[in-house]
Amino acid sequence: MNTVLESLNRALLNALKTDERVLLMGEDILDPYGGSFKVSKGLSTKFPKRVLTTPISEAGFTGLAAGMAMRGLLPVVEIMFGDFVTLIADQLINHIVKFPWMYNQKVTVPIVIRAPMGGRRGYGPTHSQTLEKLYLGVPGLVVLAPTALGNPGRLLEVAIFQEKRPVLFVENKLLYLSKLFDINSSPDYSLEQIVLKRDHLEKTENYYPYPIYVLKIADAPKCDLTLVTYGYMAEVARNAMLRLAYESEIFVEMIVPTILAPYQCAPVIRSLDKSKRLLVVEEGTLTLGWGAEVITRVVEQLPNRLRAIHRLASKDFPIPASGYLEREFLPNEEDIVAKVRKIMKES
């Protein structure tokens, strides 16, 4: 398993192999195509009855999958482009997440909705967005984001088998081809995996709560800034960390959660005890986003104790198709490096 894509593909294969309740559903997921981003490649050949290609009816097949989940199956739905999660809003908000609570915890809806998000491929305004912010803070919905720092396939299997609540599983398109991080061949870094106690997973033998990763520069003499991010932005920020260390002797500690909602990020507070400076980086648009919530939680817990609080995100505009323009709109490595240097100068 070298890439995030291979890790996810392998996880789906394992899931289909080990449990007959698992079903995959989505547009164009049959072989030889195997889905727009190939996450389902090879699966329909091995499991033709449980890998179902659908009409272009995101709301319809998501609803179908929800009904299946309520009657004991474990459906995994692929939304071809994450942008299309707008089409499943009513199913997700007024049906799927409502059922367990409004039926007084008498039902579960263990559905996993996978959605490839993100830009940098020139797909333009309606095929490049990072829309999970629309679903963060919807009570009852778990939003997960794999990272190359961890084990994306494992995260997906946990979502399918152990998580009883509905899951929106956010996969960044550029993350697919990212290599899984290997600490043994990355001597510049040190990596810590933190697992919080409080969660909602069934405690089985394979008990595996959602990890939070803390990446540092190996043998860093100090901790200047805490950078919080997730998904593909962690890959971008990882490179920025290295440049900042080598070029400017600025040492950044990066916190990467795999669960975005419900909010769970105690390690941020721990890191800020040392650094006193916070930068939140996300690919979604800036205003009223995930970063705003991270910062609010920090400020609620550490009032007046920080020297700097900042965020970096996409501009509050649709994403242009032109690669020249798109680069200006999405946060990149250069932006992170410049932002951190500026913060260090000013605080």
Add this chain to the structure above:
Amino acid sequence: MTITETNETLYSMIYRIRKFEETVLENFPKGVFWGTTHTYIGQEANAVGVLSHLQEDDIVFSNHRSHGHFIAYGGDMSTLFAELMGKPSGVCGGRGGSQHLHWKNFYSNGIQGGIAPIATGMALAEKYKNTGAIAIAFLGDGTFGEGIVYETLNLASLWKAPILFVVENNHIAQTTPENLTIAGKIRDRFSSFGVSVVEMDTSDVLDIYQQAGKSINEVRENKMPYGLVLNTYRFGPHSKGDDTRNPQVLKQIIKTRDPLRIQAERVSVGVRENITKKMDDEVLTAYKEALEAPLFEDIYENSSDDVT
């Protein structure tokens, strides 16, 4: 069951629903119930005729006007009253209210159209598990304004879901008459997706009972979706006091299309009186039981594994 027994059972079920709904409307102004309610008066023959054919594991998905379906399914009236009163003894512990019920294999939700794919997915799951259970989803004429219904009909037909879509066309969506919301015919929407459909225009529970029996058998035998369009009339307002229809026209409709009166003619006077008295007692007892049930002591009890 003999024909006489069937007639008496159908009559008593219609009466039961009628009395329940009348009790709801009568007591609403007293402030004992929360929110709003959508009553089923006038449409009782549909729920009773269709759901009399249910088998133990069959699934029913209902909508905002769910009381009649719930009672015909066998739901307990006391817990339904308690649910409307927002009490812990309610069907869903007061969380769902009138439109959001779940008990055994009965479900309802108050959003138009969205239940269609869910019920279809449930039917497919039962088919996949090979349990033999089928699903029945209740839709209305107004629901056909929602795009997801068409996505669902397409998917249900493509994937051969064992589901019966029962359309209760009461010719009015809240306050808007059918001619302002429906182009073409509702039944044609089914046939255009290759789903066989039967349309009826009756308030006679026996007619509906017989046709629904056939339709449900077809769903069960052929493991495919079917449609049953029932032209019907709701006698009351959409919820409470929002009826904009001409009272004279409505009066005429009630005169000719009352399922309770139609079925009453098939039951002897003596038996009818017994049924009436028994049902009045049962509804009143259920109402009182709900009224006397305790309120919440600790509203955060058991909420630790809820949403965070």
